[in-house]
Ligand SMILES: Nc1ncnc2c1ncn2[C@@H]1O[C@H](COP(=O)(O)OP(=O)(O)OP(=O)(O)O)[C@@H](O)[C@H]1O
């Protein structure tokens with residue numbers, strides 16, 4: 668479903684508050700978090716986090732274990748509600764007021780660290796399910812695909828490098844191929860913001876390189892936020908890097924900037 672059709676179905680909650688002055692939003696801004704705090708039993712997983720992502724941007728997020736990277740994605744996708752702060756998508760949509768399904772329908776897709784493909788179905792069927800929406804698996808698979816839908820599946824198979832293996836059972840794919848299939852499931856839903864949590868964890872060097880190529884082909888036409896620990900991979904993406912530490916932004920800039928930042932070295936890279 669695209670944003671236009673959703674807008675006709677239900678009113679989206681709009682933000683009336685302006686972002687705080689320190690936040691550099693502009694007409695290019697697709698997503699911003701402003702002063703977001705999330706506490707678990709008094710521990711602040713996110714602590715007054717503010718962040719701006721532009722439309723079409725590729726952004727990498729790094730930081731030590733427990734820095735709040737996954738929690739940040741949980742907040743954007745509506746899995747976790749912040750105690751305080753604003754999360755704004757698109758022109759003016761307040762994501763903190765929406766549930767996970769409504770946020771996915773707005774065009775925000777997420778890939779968890781562990782692939783969640785249907786292992787017993789084929790590559791093609793996994794994409795087919797993602798395309799049609801999951802209204803009950805067998806009912807969905809019985810409904811015939813039209814030519815345009817077949818074309819879209821073929822296009823995504825090509826993008827994720829699985830054109831030769833549509834009939835392969837997803838469970839038989841390599842770990843890397845499963846990750847690509849899962850990215851394909853986001854692409855086929857035409858999500859405009861993709862959140863990828865540690866996409867190359869557990870991949871071989873070759874698969875990691877191929878994943879970087881894949882992500883680079885996606886950026887521009889979509890907005891992509893990638894969380895990773897693999898610094899060589901992060902460098903190969905050549906994107907702006909945000910370093911999270913203790914729930915807020917410690918540093919932001921080019922890979923060279925953050926890799927030579929004394930506090931980043933102290934709390935993360937030097938360890
Ligand atoms: N549901 C939860 N209940 C309690 N504590 C949580 C919950 N989710 C996250 N935390 C805590 O919040 C902190 C931030 O966790 P988060 O998973 O966001 O870190 P991360 O930056 O993704 O780390 P990693 O690099 O290890 O994936 C951690 O201390 C974690 O234990």
Ligand SMILES: [Mg+2]
Pocket residue numbers: 736737738864
């Ligand atoms: Mg994490």
